[in-house]
Amino acid sequence: MLFSCIPPWLRLLSGYASRYRLRVAAGIGCSMAARVCDLLPMALVGLVINRMTTGTPAASEFVFYGLAVFSAFGGLAVFQSTSDYLLATIAQSIRHDIRMKLFAKILHIDTEIIEAKSKGDLLSVVTNDVDVLNGFFSETIANIVRVVISFAGTYGYLFWLDYRLALILAFPLPLIVACMRVFSHRIHPQYLKSRRAVGSFAGILENSLQGIPVLQAYCAEQSEMDRLKKESALYRDTAVDAAKTKRNFIPFIYAIAGISFGLLIGGGGWLTQLPGGPDLGAYTTFVLMGMRLVVPIFTLTFLINQLQQARAATLRVRELLSITPRLADLPDAMDLDDLPETVSFEKIRFHYPDHPELFSDISFTINKGEFIGIAGPTGAGKSSLIKLLLRFYGPSSGRIAINGKNLEELAAASFRKHVGYVSQHPFLFHGTVRDNLCLGSPKATEEEIRQAIRQAGIEEMIHDLPQGLHTILGDQGNSLSGGQKQRLSLARALLRDPEVLILDEATSAVDPLTESIIHTNILNLRKNRIIIAIAHRLSTLTACDRILVMARGGIVQEGPHQDLVAEEGVYRSLWHALQDAPC
């Protein structure tokens, strides 16, 4: 019942905190104890004044009060530091947990969704928004405890001390509650907008950083600056709007606190003069503690700010976590028990989201031992066909079957572990050459690594690197040439010793001599494997058993190179265009 009253964003955060509930309870407990120790000296001041105005206290009583105040400060030091430490370490652990959960989610989201999202925005959720949540756990919780305990503790004690003065002090409080509601209502959408603006800015920044050489080459630095300036200004403006809302709220708080305190000093002082009114000690304690009561009221502005920022950040985290991958494994997904022997596309239709149909009816089968080429003009859909096979995207109708089993009913990893894939734009990770090679084969032996390097023709290249296999490649392997990157990616695929080898323009940036050596090596591997190679340089496909020729809409021709060259059609046109092309 109580749980259902908690807003969903707080429920999500409390779910993460529940793993550390004992430490959270200890942190909050210490914070409460610290607040008690903080307030104790002021209560003691009232007692001392009363003792002095009503008699002649002995020296030992002053020693007692002195020691009590000292102990209260000692307690404050111990409890406050313990509470800060506990809450800060819990916040770090929760930040780590949320980050890992987000990253795991991103790693398993459909390629289709990832390709449509801004990488910088994703990055900003995993870093900036999660950092805001770290602040929530390390500071906001402690502040809430501080405000609640200071307020409830102080007011409770004051009420017990003299209810008349307490009522005077509390008179304007309902106004504060009303103000808080208005403030919180106004500032939430501004913070949400501001968090989104951070994400959008990060998206453009990430994109610009990757394209700096292109920007420089095209002298487009200024236009890029303008684009970034626009996004940064949007972020600035939303943050300024939030600051304005806060500025408008603060005078109200000051006014209400002023009314409260003025009433206490004036009205309370007058009451103290009346017969049977509060004594001087109580009045002094009220004045001192009343100041302390005002502090939490001011802290409220800051607190609502923090809460609304955390709320906006949690909404973005929740948005990302709630993405349901369309192509995720079914709950009863089967494993592909046998090695892949046949790959069939059966009446496949496909379109990218919000795009016209790319394939209307594609059917073909590839058997073990076959080396299949895919050719066709740019944009015909060759790479898209492979993306379907790797289940990065799903067909709109028809089915892809591996050994007769529907790919969508299989656990994706049970098929992918048999695949070696060299994509059209090879991607290398920050790390050593060896790390990159062993990405899909962490248990590869030195001999296996050497063999893959040999087959991909990169022995000399690795030999020339300063630390050989242990040379660190920068971001995306930028220290290598395009052809070197391609061959390294090929070696990575070959190292898996895959039953299905997919080469999407895998050697397009390699010189013809090296390319022909690599292709001879690959041809020697065809036994017991399915090899699919996409190429524009048709000379690399001449040894294929069959070539599927694609044009927009589907497969328009199919057969070995000699037959395709002999017949009228797309393939012959492409072949002749290549032969006639000026060298």
Ligand SMILES: Nc1ncnc2c1ncn2[C@@H]1O[C@H](COP(=O)(O)OP(=O)(O)OP(=O)(O)O)[C@@H](O)[C@H]1O
């Ligand atoms: N993620 C995507 N979203 C929308 N459309 C896409 C996406 N990826 C590719 N396309 C479009 O699908 C069509 C086929 O692209 P694909 O990359 O499969 O062609 P291709 O035959 O491999 O081309 P190339 O020979 O130039 O590599 C193109 O018109 C392309 O613009």
